[in-house]
Amino acid sequence: MQFGPHLVLALIEGAVLSAVLALMASGLSLVFGVMRVVNVAHGEFFMLGAVTAWFVAAGTGGGPAIAFAAALVVAPLAVGTLAALADGLVLKRIAYDPERTIVATIGLLYILQQATLMTFGPAARPVEPPFNRRIALPWIGQTDEGWGLIWPWGLSVTTYKLFVIAAAVVVLVLLRRGLGRTRAGLLMRATQIDRETALAFGIPVGRVYALTFGLGAGLAALAGVLVVPLQQAHYLMGGDALLLSFITVIIGGLGSLGGTLAAAVLIGMSEGIISVFFSPTLAKIAATLLVAFVLVFRPQGLSGGPPR
């Protein structure tokens, strides 16, 4: 395949990864922004989303579309509720102390991972996509009659991948609007800016924290559901997702949703392109180097404020 069509394929892979990463990292960024909690268990909520999707799909009749639609609703809700409970049972009890919450979420990571191993098992399991038609893409090239549209072999995209991109865009637009225009969003932003003043104005900060932790986990779980028809559910799948999410949030600026989205596109696209043209390992090395440069030269990230 020529360079041009190859690049288009890489960009499509990058866009899918960007979409999933944006959902995942938005959840992590939201939790850090509002609660100042570095949630090391965030990747496990992603994994739980994928695993729950498998359980829901396996237990739902009526074909892959209905099973997947059920998973898309049930998994984020179930994982979000679990996270809100974990907030009340663990994080609230240690008063959201920044250092202790890191240790606590590491503990949560292992509990969720090992509980999944005991119930779901060590095997990777697929979930059938609801639709997966392949759409051939055109390219401009030399034909017998001069320059025109050609259809290079292998240059295509599946309808499911387009759905993943569209679903992530819709959810992220709704998230931004929700934070900007709803009462819950107003209370979350106020809590993020000044917790004590929020309390002095009657904002139930404890409930805002539970909602935020649940919403963050729900976003990760949604990313897990969307990804499971592409890469299968496995009890260890949260590790890589967590690493990429941290890289994204650091590059974007801790707690900045806009910066996180921009960084997700940057990381997703570069990972897609480097993986297709070189190797996935090199893509990881590049992303890690990028975060190192950001930490040295712009520690507040792309859109974060000046360091305090």
Added chain:
Amino acid sequence: MLEVEAIEAGYGPVRVLRGLGFSVGIGEILCLTGRNGAGKTTALRAVMGLLPLTAGQVRLGGTVVSGLPAHRVPRLGLGYVPQGRRLFGPMTVAENLEIGLQARGGRPPRGRQGALAHALARFPRLRERLGQRADTLSGGEQQMLAIARALCLEPRVLLLDEPTEGLQPSMIAAIRDVVKGLKDEGVAVVLVEQRIEAILSVADRVAFVEGGRVRETVAAAALGADPALLAARLGV
């Protein structure tokens, strides 16, 4: 209206309030004054439930409010203008006021729109700035917004922590007029203030805070007759 009885509170092992007590009635302005570090700001934070009490009690209209979760205290009618304004800077003026409105918790008498209109009537300039980010306002406008935000919850008691700090004289006069207007409406005001003119121009009584307790409470009229007495108390 507000009774604070021998409260004790602090930060970690440091005990700041050591049996501090005062009371303020309907339509009365009590000024808490004293040197830096005496415990004035800590007292207001403790009354608002933002700092746990280790002893003592706070009552509002006969209801014990100490020990309640902090977010329930303002819903009982306790408004707070913190030191340094503590606005939600990246939010608009309208959103800051909305935060105050939602703290009302549906209490009468004016209703939501009435409360907003009443708060804005005191600071007409804010009406022109509703869509502007709070952190882009001038210092005086920020103080107006901090007070208007607290007034949106239609407080029975308003706690004001150094509201004239760093403001120009015209703005200080405007804020003094608002405080007097609140008194006329029957709102009880607790004002933390160190500027002698500001104290004498609005206060009914002055409580001198020292070492985490109120050492003496004096009628402002008596201090007005002898400003040297106030200066001596404040050590200026």
